[in-house]
Amino acid sequence: MAGRGFIHDKLEIKFLILYIAARVIEPIPFDTVLDLTMCDDAIDYFDFSECLNDLVKTEHLTLSEDGLYAVTEKGVRNSQICESSLPYSVRLRCDKNLSIWNRKLRRKSQVRSITEKRPNGTYTVRFNLDDDMGSVMDLRLMVVREDMAKVLSERFRKSPEKLYSKIMDLLLSDDEDEPER
Known part of the structure; x- marks a missing residue:
């Protein structure tokens, strides 16, 4: 693990990724999952990437052709079961970041412009x-x-x-x- 924080192993990283994926209002790209997951100093990029790929392989998350990640029913169920395992301070930080991202995503879906020739x-x-x-x-x-x-x-x-x-x-x-x- 990279630094001092509350997340101590890959299983907790997976719990955190599922926690995020279950609360974001629409499928999100890799960079967004990464940004939202890096809310704890102990998480490093390589562990994160491995955990994200594992969650897709185990069908907790889906990866679309457009490169967007979304939680599955299985992922939602496991997230609900495991969310209490995440440290409270990590959940608070994560919820704050999710609130900001969900506002941006909602705004993007409510304000659109299309150009046609x-x-x-x-x-x-x-x-x-x-x-x-x-x-x-x-x-x-x-x-x-x-x-x-x-x-x-x-x-x-x-x-x-x-x-x-x-x-x-x-x-x-x-x-x-x-x-x-």
């Missing part, structure tokens, strides 16, 4: 904003260049609520000063 050479950028109840906004815009579409997508993902608010303000405003056309 049209037959005439222009692009359609589609912006979606959802909340826990469903769709809040589904907006499509035409742009003439792909680089413009990328800029719009990036800006939308940074602050979709701002765009939504401005659209609502424009649509709900009483602009009596402006002449009708």
Whole structure:
């Protein structure tokens, strides 16, 4: 083991990985599993990698073609049985990190932008904003260049609520000063 910490053997590393996989809201890539697991100073990369591979081999986790890890029913059952074996301080640190990651994952699924090329050479950028109840906004815009579409997508993902608010303000405003056309 690498340093001083509370995790002392590979079995405890496996318990920790299962604890994480059972609580993350969607399948995650290797790097994310690694980041979330390295919450204890005693875990090293090589032990982690070996344990992660063992959990896939024993069908506690699945590894998709996209390189995403997800917990199986067997993994969830064993995680529930073994979670009390993890030191409380490790679980607290892990829960804090999981909370941050789950917020990021939830945000990513609620804020989406898609760019599609049209037959005439222009692009359609589609912006979606959802909340826990469903769709809040589904907006499509035409742009003439792909680089413009990328800029719009990036800006939308940074602050979709701002765009939504401005659209609502424009649509709900009483602009009596402006002449009708």
